[in-house]
Amino acid sequence: MKNKFFRFLSVAVAAAMLVPAMANAQGGKTNFAGNWVFNQSKSDMGQPMGGGQGGGGQRMGGGNLSVKQEANLLTVDRTRTGQDGQTQTTTEKYTLDGKESVNTTPRGDAKSTVSWAADGKSLTIATTRSVNMNGETREMKSTAVWKLTDANTLSVTTSMSTPNGERVMKAVYDKK
Numbered sequence: 001m002k003n004k005f006f007r008f009l010s011v012a013v014a015a016a017m018l019v020p021a022m023a024n025a026q027g028g029k030t031n032f033a034g035n036w037v038f039n040q041s042k043s044d045m046g047q048p049m050g051g052g053q054g055g056g057g058q059r060m061g062g063g064n065l066s067v068k069q070e071a072n073l074l075t076v077d078r079t080r081t082g083q084d085g086q087t088q089t090t091t092e093k094y095t096l097d098g099k100e101s102v103n104t105t106p107r108g109d110a111k112s113t114v115s116w117a118a119d120g121k122s123l124t125i126a127t128t129r130s131v132n133m134n135g136e137t138r139e140m141k142s143t144a145v146w147k148l149t150d151a152n153t154l155s156v157t158t159s160m161s162t163p164n165g166e167r168v169m170k171a172v173y174d175k176k
Helices: 001-027
Strands: 034-038 064-070 072-082 085-095 103-104 109-115 122-133 137-151 153-162 165-175
Touching: 034 085, 085 103
Parallel strands: none
Antiparallel strands: 034 064, 034 165, 064 072, 072 085, 103 109, 109 122, 122 137, 137 153, 153 165
């Protein structure tokens, strides 16, 4: 009887150690969930498109983020102040399995795929958007690389190809 008990206890202890290891292997990717405040002083929003003044700030990728990351879904609520001074919130949803996600925006449908770095520490969102400009449909592509530089700092580096040329922006967010 003692032998069966110790065998059972050994199996139970082994299983208890194995389950977290398996969960970590499946969930060993960075979790970007949280509320993030745009840090303009640490960000580099690049030169404005079209040769104007200023770096675009919240209109071009800034704004605060509320991020939920559950199983196979990344949901990003971005709150910004529009050119008219009104607060606007947009929601984007991305599947985390490499399948295409479609987010409808006032500028057109954005088709995106997400891929993880081999180490699971960063993710890349590749997006193609068709935009109607002056009656002509143009395709714009962007790649956004998300990574935590520490537990309280999110860095999103976006490279985009636009009709006005290439543009790279780095938005930095502090965790609330």
